[in-house]
Structures are given as C-alpha cells and as structure tokens.
Amino acid sequence: MSLRVAFQMDPIEGIAIGGDSSFALMIEAQARGHQIWHYLAEDLTLDRDRLTAPARAIEHVQRVAGDHVRVGETRRLDLAQDVDVIWMRQDPPFDLGYITATHLLERIADKTLVVNDPVSVRNAPEKLYVLDFAQYMPPTMITRDLAELRRFHAEHGEVVVKPLHGNAGAAVFRIDASGSNMGALAELFGKVWREPFMVQAFLPEVAQGDKRIVLVDGEVAGAINRLPGKGEIRSNLAAGGSAHKTGLTETEQRICAELGPELKRRGLLFVGIDVIGGQWLTEINVTSPTGIVAIDGFNDSNIPGMIWDAVEARLAALG
Template structure:
C-alpha cells in the first residue's frame, strides 16, 4: 500500500547525506513507492473552528530524494496539508533541543491519535527524554546524579571520588559534555555555567575509563535488536560521538548488552517507540535511550550489510495496517 508520509525535520539543505538517518529513511520509503512531504515543525497550526475536534495543518512540500551530493533532493511548492486527512504517517525527526517548542510539537501531534500514525509516538517521546527515561533502568547504569546545587554535586563527588562527567540533561550529539578532574577544580565554575545556561538540572556521573573501548550505539526497531556500531573517541577527546570526531567500527553485543535489550524491548514497543538508539559504554553501562531523533543506521548498515531502514518501514507499515 502506498503511504503518504510527512517528515517533520530540519531543512533538507543542511542534511549530511553520507550519514544522516532521516535521509536514509526517506530514501527507503521512496524506494517502496511511498509519497514524501517535508515540513518544519514551526509551520504546525491547530484550528478548533474547523472539523470535529479541531484540525492540525502544516505547510509541507512534496519532495524526492537521491544519494547525490549537492543535488540530493528536489522540492515542489509548499502547500497546506491537513495532517489527519492528507497524510498517513508523520515521521517526527527534527533534532533537539528538547525544549518547550519541541514539547509543544508533541502536544499538537498527539491530537492525530487514531487517525494518522506518528513515529515515534509523540506522547512517549515527550515522556521519555533520553537522560530521564533511562533512569527507569538504573540497574544497568553507572552511578548517576541529577541536581543543580554545587553542595549536592560535591556530596556525590565525595561518595564517588575520581574524575566526573557533567552534561546537560537535554543535550544531544555530545555537546557541552565536560570532564571534571578528580580534584574537582573546575566543578564550581561548571555548576555556575550550567545554572546560567539551562533552567533544568544537569547530570553527573563518574568518568568511565572504559569509554576508550567504545560507546556502543545499539538500534532497536519495535523493541527488537536491529544492529550496533562501536564509537571510539578521536585523538585528544573523551567523547565518542561521531558528531565530535569519534569514529565507528563494527560491533556485536555482549551478554550484558543482550540483557539490556531484552529488558528495554517490550517497554519500547508498548510505548510506540519504533526507532530507538541506546548507548552503552564499555559493553556494560547504559547511559542514554535516544527516542527523539536517533541516528546510526547508515553506519550500522555499512558495517553489517543490513538494511535497517527497510526494517523500520516494515514496522511502521505493520503498525499503520493495524490501525484499520
């Protein structure tokens, strides 16, 4: 069945086609004969005076894509689309920050429930920010502390002496992640900085030397393991994110990682979180559950000879068919 798919994402002009998971998903959908539209979340509007229960619209443009650098998409004129009547699937793929704008988008998309399939489910995305949802699985995590006051952070540091890692609660791509030396010499300054820049608390964890062995990105599709890559820090870095200079290598799962996937899988599927990327350091420490705009499928498929995009669309098509 041909589906009409609206992709809510950042501008196509800025996409890195060599590794972008959203672009790979668009290519995969197009190969199946699905019709693609692109729109910016800022064009969403909701009108209670039209239609039963209100109408959610977006200014969207039909697009076609190809893996050709410098000429990777073509776009027709933007038009006003009723996301309940004109669209079968909304693919929510814009990058964080996970701020009030992002959250409001999920509130609006939630109103499509029962009419248009939204992937990942906007209610689940809103209720499962990557560094908060993961707390449900604390048994797999390193010691973790969320706070704002320097006095509280120093208390945690005293209980876990050694280097620390401090990171924003709703950051992404390894941005603004800091390593604090064991003497805590810059801990006060960092606490002040985080308090001035972000209104929410921040996360503190002991630095894990095993990060040198890699920070594994594991992709689950509808709760099932679909593939993994190991990301290692680049020269002079402790962060392994590909966006900050890390490099990828082929990977399989450890017994501990299989246990983590088995524990998470049923919950992810039940929540409508079709495409999820989890991060595991050193083969044992779960640090994030990425549900907003997970990445990594291009590298996974390159190393493993798989087609994760097709697997994701299989799951989406099955969910859409089940809606009746």
C-alpha cells in the same frame, strides 16, 4: 501499499546525506513508492481541531551531494486527513518548542500514525527515561546543587557533567580527581539552563568505545562502536568520534531484552541506546536517533527497510 508520508524535521537542504538517518528513511520510502512531504516543526498550525502545516512535496531523493533532493509544490496539508504517517525527526534540544510539537501531534495520533509516538517521546527524554533502568546505569545524580555535586565527586573521584536535555555530545565535561573549576562549571550550567544537570561517575571504559545499539519496534537491528577522537571523552559521531563494527555482549543482550517490550508498548518504534564498556547503559535516544547508515555499512543490512516494515505492520494492525 503506497503511503502518504510527512517528515517533520530540520531543513532538508542542510542535512549530511552520508550518514543522516532521516535521509536514509526517505530513500527507502521512495523505493517503496511512498509519497513524501517535508515541513518544519515550527510550521505547525492548530485551528480548533484541525492541525495543518505548509509542506513541500519531495519528488526525488538521491545520494548526490548538492543535488540530494528535488522539491515540488508547497501545499498546506491537513495532517489528520492528508497523511498516513508523520515522522517526528527534528533534532533536539528537547525544549518547550519540542514539547509543544508533541502536544500538537498528540491531538491527531488517533488518525495518523506518528513515529515515534509523541506522548511517549514527551514522557521519555533521553537522560530521564533511562533512569527506569538504573540497575544497568553507572552511578548517576541529577542536581543543580553545588554541595551535592561536590559530595558526589568526592565519592566517585572523577565525574562527567552534561546538560539534562542536550544532544550530540554538546557541553559534556569531565571533572578530574582534583575537582578544578567544579564551582565555575556548576555556575555556568545554572546560568545557561534552568533545569538540573546530570552527573555520572566517569567510566574509563569509554576509551574503548560507546556503543550505539538500534532497536526497531523493540527488536535489536544492529550496533556500532563509536570511539572518541584524540584528546576527547565524547564518542558521538557529531563530536568527531569514529564508527567501528561490533556485536553485543551478554549484558547488552540482556539490556535489550528488558527494554524491548517496553519500547514496543510505548510506540517507540525507532530507538538508539548507548552502552559503555559492554554493560553501562547511559541514554535511551527516542527523539531523533541516528546510526543506521553506519550500521548498514558494516553489516550489509537494511535497517531503513526494517523500520518501514515495522511502520507498515503498525498501520495494518490499526486497520
């Protein structure tokens, strides 16, 4: 079946086509004969009960650097009437602009399939939703209180401090056993972000990698192991990490088996979870997860195809 598909995402001209998951989803959509549109989250307009956006027709996508997309007409789409599927794929930060977009899309979610479900995205920030599965997490604290940070550090020796709503490994700091600059770092975080920050016990196993596991409609689709670059603790590919072929440990399989039904129930169709040391769950990424291109490269799989199969099954079930 041919679908009308709108991608709500960052400017398409600047994406890194070699590894971008949204681009891979567009390539697969084109192969299936779907009509593709693109608009920015800030382009949304709600007038009474009508949600619209000026969207550009994407007439051709190809893996050719500098000529990866050809754009056609711009048309103001009624997102409840002119579109079958909306992909909410703009990158974080998960700020008030992001949250507002979920509220607007929620108003048409009974007419147009939004992936991932906007209500669940809003209620499941990466570093907060994971707390529902604390039995698999390293020791974790969320705070703005320097005294609490010092107490936690004294208990665990080395800790990692990161923004609660950050992404791509940005502003992730390791505080060693000496606690040097702890006060200055807490002060900096308090000035830059109004929300609390996350503190976790440092896991030496991160040197052996931080695994990204992708789940499609609650089922494991594949995984990669991301190794940090020299002198880094961050394994994110956007922060210089490298991807390697991997499988799942028994504990990781158990984590996925427990998460899967809940993700499916919430309408979180494309999710990437992060696991360190084969056992420590650190994040559940639902806003704009990545990694499928690298996984497909190692496994000769087609995760975009799996995702579109799941989308089409959802639409069929909705009638």
